[in-house]
Amino acid sequence: MPLTAIVLAAGEGTRMKSRHPKVMHKLLDRPLVGWTVDCARRAGCSRIIVVVGHGAQEVRDYLSTFDDVEFVEQPQQLGTGHAVRCVFDTLFADAPVNTINDRFVVLYGDSPLMRPQTISWLTDKSTARNDACTILTMTPPSPTGYGRIVFEGGQVKAIIEHKDCTPAQQEELRECNSGMYCFEGSSLAQGIAQLSNNNAQGEYYLTDMIAWLNKHGSNVSAVHCEEYTELLGVNSRVQLASASKIMQQRINQQHMENGVTMLDPTSVWIGPEVTIGQDTEILPNTLLFGHTSVGTNCVLGPSTRLTNATVGNNCTVDETIIVDSSIDNNVSCGPRAYLRGGTHFKDGAKAGTHVELKNTVVGEGSKVPHLSYLGDTTMGSGVNIGGGSITCNYDGVHKNKTTIGNNAFVGSDTMMVAPVTIGEGAVTGASSCIYEDVPAGALGIERSRQVIKEGFATARQQRLEKGNK
Ligand code: UD1
Ligand code: MG
Numbered sequence: 001m002p003l004t005a006i007v008l009a010a011g012e013g014t015r016m017k018s019r020h021p022k023v024m025h026k027l028l029d030r031p032l033v034g035w036t037v038d039c040a041r042r043a044g045c046s047r048i049i050v051v052v053g054h055g056a057q058e059v060r061d062y063l064s065t066f067d068d069v070e071f072v073e074q075p076q077q078l079g080t081g082h083a084v085r086c087v088f089d090t091l092f093a094d095a096p097v098n099t100i101n102d103r104f105v106v107l108y109g110d111s112p113l114m115r116p117q118t119i120s121w122l123t124d125k126s127t128a129r130n131d132a133c134t135i136l137t138m139t140p141p142s143p144t145g146y147g148r149i150v151f152e153g154g155q156v157k158a159i160i161e162h163k164d165c166t167p168a169q170q171e172e173l174r175e176c177n178s179g180m181y182c183f184e185g186s187s188l189a190q191g192i193a194q195l196s197n198n199n200a201q202g203e204y205y206l207t208d209m210i211a212w213l214n215k216h217g218s219n220v221s222a223v224h225c226e227e228y229t230e231l232l233g234v235n236s237r238v239q240l241a242s243a244s245k246i247m248q249q250r251i252n253q254q255h256m257e258n259g260v261t262m263l264d265p266t267s268v269w270i271g272p273e274v275t276i277g278q279d280t281e282i283l284p285n286t287l288l289f290g291h292t293s294v295g296t297n298c299v300l301g302p303s304t305r306l307t308n309a310t311v312g313n314n315c316t317v318d319e320t321i322i323v324d325s326s327i328d329n330n331v332s333c334g335p336r337a338y339l340r341g342g343t344h345f346k347d348g349a350k351a352g353t354h355v356e357l358k359n360t361v362v363g364e365g366s367k368v369p370h371l372s373y374l375g376d377t378t379m380g381s382g383v384n385i386g387g388g389s390i391t392c393n394y395d396g397v398h399k400n401k402t403t404i405g406n407n408a409f410v411g412s413d414t415m416m417v418a419p420v421t422i423g424e425g426a427v428t429g430a431s432s433c434i435y436e437d438v439p440a441g442a443l444g445i446e447r448s449r450q451v452i453k454e455g456f457a458t459a460r461q462q463r464l465e466k467g468n469k
Helices: 032-042 054-064 081-089 114-130 167-172 186-194 208-215 236-255 458-464
Strands: 001-011 049-053 069-073 103-108 134-139 148-152 155-160 178-185 220-224 268-270 285-289 302-312 321-327 337-340 350-353 357-360 367-370 373-375 377-379 390-392 402-405 416-417 420-422
Touching: 001 032, 001 321, 032 049, 032 054, 032 103, 032 114, 032 420, 049 054, 049 081, 049 302, 054 069, 103 114, 103 186, 114 178, 114 220, 114 268, 134 155, 134 208, 134 357, 134 377, 155 208, 155 220, 178 186, 186 208, 208 220, 236 268, 236 420, 268 458, 350 357, 373 377
Parallel strands: 001 049, 001 103, 049 069, 134 220, 268 285, 285 302, 302 321, 321 337, 337 357, 350 367, 357 373, 373 390, 377 402, 390 416, 402 420
Antiparallel strands: 103 178, 134 178, 148 155
């Protein structure tokens, strides 16, 4: 049966104290609402509808890259029931209710720890039991603030919001509403239009659907999620940090189970889209974010950040930053290298200490060992770049290219004023400013002759010691 997800994401999140809507705050490197949408997608939802309100444009802009997401605007946040009602008023207004045959799962845009298998479990149970609504429930250590489930036999009779509970109910009813449900479409469509806002908060409560369904003789049951942390919402930055920690542990554990070693998993942060091969070791203070993939048998860290990086097998990446760049097999980087903007190191190449490379191809076995900047450069194989060498690639307007042929030897402190080519097997003299092409096999040297003044230094020292200038 087709499954539609309704993701409630219109709330402001006052406690975040932020100019951004709550659901745009990031857990690891992904905004909260992205986690929910991804989870819905993995659970097999064929339609994902996100209800936006506060900061709607920012949420829409971010989710515009997810081409399977639809948006519904909730102009005023009049409650969870109202949010769902906006979906039916906007997208299903012309559909007779008995033609709405999908099952709907209601999810929150601020609950990033939910697992896809939990949604599947909820919807499978709901379908098997032929429920009009199945509620995902939990028993958190402190139930304060949550709606409480009222059972009668196996049937859920009502959900009473914390604020609407009597003190006795607050004490006795421990099983709580997670806020996530699976509804049968036509029942939801009919009931949602009937909700009122006659309650402690003057809101349209989605939870009132339960009493409405009972009144109309429909089945309503609950499934209890043993791991309540999976259903935690994020309402403040402190809760965001706690949720991030839980996700960090979950992700790191998965990688360790797959054969990755971590000296201190508490200091390793890995995003959800990262893949890592077996026998790779990750040292402390390392962040792997974005679409990053790492091969087998590598050592990453300490103090390393990879964002949208591709790393081959048998690489060493020590105190290094790699952004939007790739290294092939047997490449060594660092300590303190910075590779960015489409840089590509081929097999066996090396980036050493305090080197920066932008949009540069480094051929097989080529080395950039010390204190260099190379930008917009294409380098062949077997090249050695002497320490302190720099491409002057930017003239203030254009980024110009440098080409370095196979087996060239660039002397230390060479300035390569681009556009310029250093031919195959060519050599540049140390400290040269190379502003014209150096042909293959030639030497390019640009420096003044050295002068020797015999005894000058000794005489100067003596002068200084006598107090003469
Ligand atoms: C809701 C449930 C409560 C449950 C709790 C679990 C209701 C009436 N109560 O309470 O039973 O225990 O979640 O966390 O549903 N939202 C909108 N538009 C609105 C109002 C809310 O999009 O007009 C979104 C919020 O952004 C949030 C979610 O819906 O993501 C839940 O809203 P919130 O106000 O936090 O509901 P609770 O009072 O926590
Ligand atoms: Mg809440």
